[in-house]
Amino acid sequence: MEAAAQEKIISVINEKFEGEIVEAGMVRDFFTIILKKEKIVDVIRHLYNHTDTQFQFLTTLFGVHYPDQKQIAIVYQLHNLVTNQRIWLKVFLPEENPQVKTLTPVFAGANWMERETFDFFGVQFEGHPNLKRILNVEDMIIFPMRKEYPLEDQTREDKNDLMFGR
Amino acid sequence: MIETNEEIIPTGLEEKQYSYLNLGPTHPATHGIFQNVLKMDGEVIVESEPTIGYIHRAFEKLAERRPYNQITPITDRLNYCSSPINNIGWHMTVEKLLGVEIPKRVQYLRVIIMELARISDHLICNSVIGVDTGALTGFTYIFQQRELIYEIYEEICGARLTTNIGRIGGFERDFSPKAWEKINRFLKEFPEVMKEFEGLLNRNRIFMDRTIGAGGITAERALNYSFTGPNLRAAGVDYDVRVAHPYSSYEDFDFIIPVGKSGDVYDRYMVRQEEMWQSLSIIKQAIKKLPEGPFHAEVPEFYLPDKQEVYNNMEALIYHFKIVMGETEVPKGEVYHCVEGGNGELGFHLFSDGGRTPYRLHFRRPCFIIYQAYPEMIKGSMLSDAILTMSSMNVIAGELDA
Numbered sequence: 001m002e003a004a005a006q007e008k009i010i011s012v013i014n015e016k017f018e019g020e021i022v023e024a025g026m027v028r029d030f031f032t033i034i035l036k037k038e039k040i041v042d043v044i045r046h047l048y049n050h051t052d053t054q055f056q057f058l059t060t061l062f063g064v065h066y067p068d069q070k071q072i073a074i075v076y077q078l079h080n081l082v083t084n085q086r087i088w089l090k091v092f093l094p095e096e097n098p099q100v101k102t103l104t105p106v107f108a109g110a111n112w113m114e115r116e117t118f119d120f121f122g123v124q125f126e127g128h129p130n131l132k133r134i135l136n137v138e139d140m141i142i143f144p145m146r147k148e149y150p151l152e153d154q155t156r157e158d159k160n161d162l163m164f165g166r
Numbered sequence: 167m168i169e170t171n172e173e174i175i176p177t178g179l180e181e182k183q184y185s186y187l188n189l190g191p192t193h194p195a196t197h198g199i200f201q202n203v204l205k206m207d208g209e210v211i212v213e214s215e216p217t218i219g220y221i222h223r224a225f226e227k228l229a230e231r232r233p234y235n236q237i238t239p240i241t242d243r244l245n246y247c248s249s250p251i252n253n254i255g256w257h258m259t260v261e262k263l264l265g266v267e268i269p270k271r272v273q274y275l276r277v278i279i280m281e282l283a284r285i286s287d288h289l290i291c292n293s294v295i296g297v298d299t300g301a302l303t304g305f306t307y308i309f310q311q312r313e314l315i316y317e318i319y320e321e322i323c324g325a326r327l328t329t330n331i332g333r334i335g336g337f338e339r340d341f342s343p344k345a346w347e348k349i350n351r352f353l354k355e356f357p358e359v360m361k362e363f364e365g366l367l368n369r370n371r372i373f374m375d376r377t378i379g380a381g382g383i384t385a386e387r388a389l390n391y392s393f394t395g396p397n398l399r400a401a402g403v404d405y406d407v408r409v410a411h412p413y414s415s416y417e418d419f420d421f422i423i424p425v426g427k428s429g430d431v432y433d434r435y436m437v438r439q440e441e442m443w444q445s446l447s448i449i450k451q452a453i454k455k456l457p458e459g460p461f462h463a464e465v466p467e468f469y470l471p472d473k474q475e476v477y478n479n480m481e482a483l484i485y486h487f488k489i490v491m492g493e494t495e496v497p498k499g500e501v502y503h504c505v506e507g508g509n510g511e512l513g514f515h516l517f518s519d520g521g522r523t524p525y526r527l528h529f530r531r532p533c534f535i536i537y538q539a540y541p542e543m544i545k546g547s548m549l550s551d552a553i554l555t556m557s558s559m560n561v562i563a564g565e566l567d568a
Contacts, residue, residue: 027500028262058392059504060530064517075515077502081389081403084410088502109392112538120226135219135567144227151224151231 001031001085009033009087012053017043030088037091041101044076044089048106055080055087061103061113063121067147070095072121076103093123102128120145184212187549191220195298195553198563202540202552209548214541218534222567229527233492234260235334235468237527242328244531245565248287248508250279250319250331255505258413259514260334263501264465271459272336273415274452278349279322279331280414280505281445281452285356286315287508288396288438288445291560295435296367298557299376304366311359314352321345335469336462353450364439374432381543381555382430391539394532395510397559400437401429407506419451431551431558438560467494492522509533509560533565 009031010024020043023034035043047055055078064073069092076089093100102125103110114125115134122143125131133140142149187204190196199220205213225244229237241256242249254276261268289312293305316326321344323331332338341349367373383393388401398405404423408416424440426433462469466485475482488494498520504513513530536559543559544552 030500030502057389059511060392060513060515060528060535062515062528064526077515081405081410107392108387108390108542109535109538112534116534133219135222137219144224151227 005085006031008052012050013043016046032088034090037093037100040091041103045106054082057081058107058109061110063117063123065146072098072123074100099124099126101126104128197561211544211547211552214544216540218566221563225568226527229524231523233522238330242330243564245508245562246327247290247562248283249329250283251505251507253329253331254280255512256514257332257334259501259503259516262503263496263499263516263518266335266463266465268463269459270457272461274456276414277452278449281449282315282318284445284508285442286312288442292435292438294557298554299373304363308363311356318345318348321348333469335465340461377432378430380431380551382428383543388429392535396434396437397536400426400433402427407504407511413505419448421448431554434558495520495522507532531565531568533562537561537566
């Protein structure tokens with residue numbers, strides 16, 4: 001994305017939400033903005049409605065766990081279908097009791113994506129109409145995509161890293 | 167579509183009564199395993215609640231424990247009707263992370279394979295719409311063509327359904343003369359069969375009566391639900407990843423994006439049908455313009471060397487060992503790459519921390535996102551329309567449940 005387009009997006013956010021941007025920059029070919037978590041939905045709604053940005057398509061929404069920072073990142077990928085620009089918005093939530101507002105009033109498609117993020121990371125989306133597990137069984141007590149739950153049983157000795165010279 | 171109104175219920179009943187019906191989990195019309203609890207007013211659907219996740223296989227978690235070249239078999243189990251698209255999409259994501267330049271010939275060969283996969287995907291979907299309206303003939307007839315496509319895969323990579331086609335950087339071997347022979351045979355036979363198939367359904371009175379106006383969605387709602395692919399295009403939005411974000415030299419080919427108007431079952435059927443003709447034309451163009459050159463890029467860290475090399479060359483032996491043991495390290499970074507899958511934008515979000523496995527891999531599965539609009543699309547319609555709506559959305563259980 002060109003520098004002019006990046007500045008425009010930042011100025012549109014700053015117009016109404018001064019001080020919400022933590023960091024902004026290019027991650028490879030994606031313009032990425034890290035925002036504070038409190039007003040993320042309002043910022044997205046503003047980007048949706050503003051004539052200069054019109055990010056009216058939510059491509060995807062998912063979580064990433066960073067155990068060493070004790071944080072869970074939620075990544076929103078928005079797409080402006082008119083100018084064909086795509087951006088990433090990120091918010092960082094604390095690992096303990098992560099909470100963020102739901103995006104469902106803006107995008108109906110955020111419904112299951114948020115349920116999936118809840119299912120795997122335990123992120124509570126405030127105001128979600130039907131926040132329950134979607135892919136896993138309902139009586140599961142852990143959030144399996146967090147890094148503290150490794151894929152394989154760590155007590156097994158026939159498949160540990162030593163056997164593979166690592 | 168019939169609107170629910172109070173008059174359907176005869177007067178004199180004390181309170182309105184609804185019946186509940188389980189559509190699925192293992193109903194043949196659910197194309198896999200998922201359940202829909204329908205609240206019925208007579209034969210009219212008032213509400214529905216889908217439950218998915220019956221075949222969830224933890225793809226994203228599995229991917230965090232596997233080296234990059236071993237993730238290919240995970241991807242082709244997403245949309246098993248067009249697994250080469252998933253495979254090649256994944257390879258291109260890794261190539262983007264590595265910053266590898268891919269030879270033109272590989273890109274064209276990939277286009278040929280991906281378009282063949284799209285045809286086979288759409289063939290199954292459209293013929294299943296026929297089955298759900300009661301016309302089994304088209305389904306059995308068209309399977310011969312799908313078989314031909316599978317034979318082409320078989321010549322190229324040895325597998326038919328879960329293909330693992332190609333490698334990071336290209337293909338494991340060049341297309342054999344037999345494969346070209348099969349591709350040519352397909353190009354020759356397919357148009358005739360397609361015309362007959364279209365003659366069977368396109369202007370069929372019963373088919374049109376059943377499909378026109380059933381399970382419609384407006385462009386606005388479709389966008390709000392993050393629809394992509396034929397389902398979005400049927401609603402009238404000409405968004406196609408191949409044009410919006412060209413990959414693998416798609417910009418070299420001329421093709422049009424078919425769009426519908428009302429987003430109903432018939433439009434979705436017609437959009438897919440037209441897309442198959444477009445795919446056919448892309449394949450022909452790609453074969454015509456196919457450049458000479460190597461069939462893989464220079465990525466020795468990810469590409470198994472020739473066996474003779476392994477015996478005679480120390481470096482090749484080291485690379486061979488490292489690939490087999492999954493010891494190759496990749497640069498740090500975050501990339502997103504998307505391809506136009508059978509159902510729409512198939513995206514791979516790859517987060518690498520420089521280790522031998524991805525730190526996090528997120529699949530943007532088009533079917534998962536589309537299916538959440540299903541309750542809204544069937545609300546107020548008949549049960550038989552709900553079945554048709556489901557099959558015309560091309561729900562693939564593997565992609566829905568990951």
